[in-house]
Amino acid sequence: MSLRPSRYTVVGDTVLRHPAGHLVRAVLHTATARVHLVDLDTAARLDTAATGHDPGAAQTAHDGRLAAAGLLVDDSRDEAAEVLEAGRRAARDQGVRDFVVMPSGYCNMGCDYCGQRHERTVVTRDHRSALAERVDRAARSGRYNRIGVRWFGGEPLMAFAVLRDLSQRFVASTAAAGIGYDAKVVTNGTLLDARKLRALHLQCRVSTIEVTLDGPAEAHDVTRPMKNGHGSFRQITAVIAAALAVEELSGLRFVIRSNVGTGNAGLAEPFAAALADAGLAHDRVGCYPAPVHPWGNDVTAVALSQAESAAAEIEWFAAYQRHGLRFSLLPSRPRPVVCAAVTRHSEVIAPDGRIYSCTEQPLVPVHADAPVGQVGVLDADALRPPGAFDDWFEAVAAGETGCRDCTILPLCGGACPKLWREGTPPCPSLRTNVRRRLDLFAIAAGYTPVPPRHLSISSA
Incomplete structure (x- = not known):
């Protein structure tokens, strides 16, 4: 089985020092909304936004755990289709x-x-x-x-x-x-x-x-x-x-x-x-x-x-x-x-x-x-009649919006179907600042940011 980074993996920009002393970066898996702290080599491998997917990347002893966390997935999986079907x-x-x-x-x-x-x-x-x-x-x-x-x-x-x-x-x-x-x-x-x-x-x-x-x-x-x-x-x-x-x-x-x-x-x-x-x-x-x-x-x-x-x-x-x-x-x-x-x-x-x-x-x-x-005319037992946006999942799957290919789709869901169809993309700020928010999350949890100029010394 060939594994690749999940399309729903976001890696923070900042190198952080773990309380135990080693260096890590924060990783958000948007399909589960869980944050992970991983070593720098693993972070580089998962950071497909920066490096692109390398199908020949060497497997490591951690692959089983990364796959269990959803950070690595089988190369054949259509993750977007799975998210939309879950919706x-x-x-x-x-x-x-x-x-x-x-x-x-x-x-x-x-x-x-x-x-x-x-x-x-x-x-x-x-x-x-x-x-x-x-x-x-x-x-x-x-x-x-x-x-x-x-x-x-x-x-x-x-x-x-x-x-x-x-x-x-x-x-x-x-x-x-x-x-x-x-x-x-x-x-x-x-x-x-x-x-x-x-x-x-x-x-x-x-x-x-x-x-x-x-x-x-x-x-x-x-x-x-x-x-x-x-x-x-x-x-x-x-x-x-x-x-x-x-x-x-x-x-x-x-x-x-x-x-x-x-x-x-x-x-x-x-x-x-x-x-x-x-x-x-x-x-x-x-x-x-x-x-x-x-x-x-x-x-x-x-x-x-x-x-x-x-x-x-x-x-x-x-x-x-x-x-x-x-x-x-x-x-x-x-x-x-x-x-x-x-x-x-x-x-x-x-x-x-x-x-x-x-x-x-x-x-x-x-x-x-x-x-x-x-109300009062509609049968009291009936669900509300179909509305303009009940086809939302099919619309996203068909590419009506850019949501299908978006990293934060599992957390956002498309934000607002009405605004999309009015021609006003409602993409939330999370799409733009997710990496910064991820770093702030880790810092608030007690991890210390390492200035870039100190990395070579810290890693030595």
Whole structure:
């Protein structure tokens, strides 16, 4: 059997000194999301991006272990086909039914990069009953081991009574069926308070709350202004910090997302310092930056280029680390199903009861013709009707995008089918800065970088 380096092997650029003294380089196997530390000769052999594959490379005593880790594979394997087939199976056979529920079409913020049109939509009792019945049928179908709900908007907490009513029904249905239930709220955070947090976690079974903060107060309050003209940064951080001290909320986790564009890319340091000063350097608070991207709107004035975004992301990670904030330098697991849009076991329910396959379609005027069904009209037992992106795995396999040949496909999944088909390649910053992130990961784990000028001396 002829072995070659896996196409899903990424070797870090930096030579590192192991705590025991020997020299290593970090290697990421993107098909498993595992990081390995290997000697320099092995790293050079695996670094196909730098050297190309040498089919005549000498075998070593370590080949068995490298093959077991997936770093070496049989030369005849079509790894991309295997990754795509694993994605097809996961999308077809997943044991979790996911509902993205938008209880409100309105938002109390006026963010300059938002592509949604916000209107006050009344969620009728019939709509609620039909949705609750749909979730109940899924729970009792015997097909799923868990129901997952993501509360989205607009601003979902503007319809808190609807959210709470539906949550109670969902929780009761899954309890009666004997299956799991978990929920997440994606919110701007301005309507959070101690009472709502208790209700969300203890009654509505929300385990994660994701809040967007786009920088320190002086930046966040400008790019994400309240429609009443008030700022929100200090209020939001104070509410989260107070919640971290409440024992009965110890199972509640917070995620701080930052939409990064031209106006705040250079504010990582003051932002991280502000979060730490507010008490959010905590094990139950995770942070991540995300590039501003179009939702059917023109964001060219505020969006970064891919290279700028990749560089800014490294700066944000470094600032997080300096201030003790929790974040993930590298994905912790592969991503066989990229999003709700590629599996019929996931659906998005808009405030008016229309069902979509993609979270970036409801409330966006240019996608007004994108719904695939209507709750209350669609058979409660049926999966959502096919959407525009259910052929995603076939499209990638056929070369519709560049994803099939990409080293990070197992971790990225193609990022965003919708943006690809709109002609805006959504490749994540990881594609550009993965080697730098890999080196930072190893350094954070206690390995010491060796300056190139010292290598000949160190190796002697």
